[in-house]
Structures are given as structure tokens and as C-alpha cells.
Amino acid sequence: MPRGERPRCPFCGSTETELFSLFGQQLLTAQYYCNRCHTPFEYIKGDDVLEDAKAKLTSSEE
Ligand SMILES: [Zn+2]
Numbered sequence: 001m002p003r004g005e006r007p008r009c010p011f012c013g014s015t016e017t018e019l020f021s022l023f024g025q026q027l028l029t030a031q032y033y034c035n036r037c038h039t040p041f042e043y044i045k046g047d048d049v050l051e052d053a054k055a056k057l058t059s060s061e062e
Contacts, residue, residue, distance in 0.1 A: 007043045009034040017041075022053050 006017040014036035021031040022045075029042040030053075 005048075007032055009037065009039070010041055011039050012037040019052055019056070 006015045016035040017032045020033040024031045024042040030045045
């Protein structure tokens with residue numbers, strides 16, 4: 001997944017999703033929220049997700 005691209009919603013197929021929580025019910029999943037069908041879903045974390053979260057943290061510190 002290229003940087004900046006969002007995971008696809010498993011329910012409606014939209015990519016209008018956003019990182020909701022870094023920690024899902026399992027260690028390796030993060031929670032995403034679909035802005036189109038308003039459904040949270042879990043997505044397996046990769047380096048891109050961690051970078052996304054890091055970027056968020058960095059920008060909120062400034
Ligand atoms: Zn959706």
C-alpha cells in the first residue's frame with residue numbers, strides 16, 4: 001500500500017477511511033473507520049500504518 005493510501009472498507013469497498021485507533025482487539029490490528037458507511041473495521045497493521053500514526057503525532061506536537 002503506497003504511503004497516504006487508505007485501506008479499503010470491507011463492507012462498502014470505499015477508500016474513504018481513516019485511522020481510528022492504533023490498537024484493535026488484536027495486537028497486530030489497527031482500527032479504521034469508514035466515512036462512507038460509518039462502520040469501524042480492523043485492519044492488519046503494517047509499516048505504512050505506523051508511519052501514518054507517527055506523522056499524526058508529529059504534526060500534533062508542532
Ligand atoms: Zn464502508
